[in-house]
Amino acid sequence: DVKVTQSSRYLVKRTGEKVFLECVQDMDHENMFWYRQDPGLGLRLIYFSYDVKMKEKGDIPEGYSVSREKKERFSLILESASTNQTSMYLCASSPKHRNYGYTFGSGTRLTVV
């Protein structure tokens, strides 16, 4: 069964900590995405990547960075976590060419205290 796996379902971190959210896909997809989901705001794109070592800013990149050293893995980094980054984070992947939609991971609910 093909999947996108996010390493943690729940995380609690302290303000100012550096936080890593990991995402791995086993479908050999070129594209990978990080969204955050907040009530009333839907899904907002943070960063995406079309290939290894490539990254593009989404709609709300401030306070985040990403890393894609291997095709299957896409990491989201919160350089210095703040309480307004408390949210559900969703990773997704898709093949490079024709747009068949995304496959999503189960999400990581991050709480920053």
Add this chain to the structure above:
Amino acid sequence: AQSVTQPDIHITVSEGASLELRCNYSYGATPYLFWYVQSPGQGLQLLLKYFSGDTLVQGIKGFEAEFKRSQSSFNLRKPSVHWSDAAEYFCAVGAVWFSKLTFGTGTRLQVTL
């Protein structure tokens, strides 16, 4: 810029009743349209997608959606709702060859017994 509007934040229906969730999109070219469902605490699952051809598309779990170009709409329907359909539903739009999707803010469906 592409956008998606889901005008209903919250809908309540009785089990066995019919359901229609509204989605309006703004897109400058031929859109690819998607509906996703999210159960509590989970990631998003693809319900159905529209690429071209027949404007009525069938999806999983008994859902269907109709593409109406003249109204820029892609409404989701189900003839008879089950209690297990209670979830949040997201409409999304993207390009044919470019994979980035834009999501609506979601509609939360509550099913009463």
